[in-house]
Each structure stands twice: as C-alpha cells, then as structure tokens.
Amino acid sequence: MASIIQNSQVFNNEVSFCRVYSIENKKLLEERFLAHRISYFIEWQDKSFFQRLFDRSGNKIVCTFRINRSDIAKARELCQGIEGIKFKDNGDLDNDNIIKRRSEAVKVKEDDGSDMEIPKIKVEEISGSDSE
Helix, strand or coil, X not given: CCCCCCCCCCCCCEEEEEEEEEHHHHHHHHHHHHHCCCCXXXXXXXXXXXXXXXXXXXXXXXXXEEEEHHHHHHHHXXXXXXXXXXXXXXXXXXXXXXCCCHHHHCCCCCCCCCCCCCCCCCCCCCCHHHHC
C-alpha cells in the first residue's frame, strides 16, 4: 500500500499579513476574521526592557497576524477602517492571474478553426449473415 505522506511536497502558504499595536484593534481584527472565515495565527513579539518600563497603561502590544496567501485580498478589505495596523508587503495582489482550481487551469479551447482537424469516426453495422 502506498503511503499518503510525501516528503517532497510543501504546503506552507502562510504569510505575514500585518502588525497590530493595541489590544482593541487585535480583538476587532480577530472578530472580523472569524466572522468571514479567515484562518489566522498570531505571532507575539517580546517587548524590550524600555517598552515594559514606560508602558503604564498595559494595553500596548506588538503582534503579527499570519494568514493564508489566498485570503490576502479579502483580509485587506476587512481591515479598512481599523487604525493602528501596519500591513506587510506581500507583493502583487492581482488575483485575476491566480488559478484557484485545477479545472480552471485546463480549459477547453473554443473551436476557432484551428489548423488541426479531428476526423469523424466511421461506424459500420454488422449484419446477422456471419452466423451461418
């Protein structure tokens, strides 16, 4: 029986999406992601000694949201209006050129009179005279 696990394949599509600097903005962003079914991972950064020393309010944080590469455009739309978020540069966000399904990659070519002609299949009927 063949093994399902193949060591040569890597499925890491997680990218750093943005940094958040306050607890209120983090909660708001989490609520929006959960409501719109975007999975995320929060990566916490340690505060330096001076940040801990001079932070009296206790609501200042530094964390990075990591999401799936295919959800970047949707997540950017959801983040509109939230202050205190610094977006990471994820390159070109043009999703028109991204193939989402394998069926879209193999599209049927329209018949535009190409130079290759497919011959018709000839069907011959077999008569019952062979059984004699």
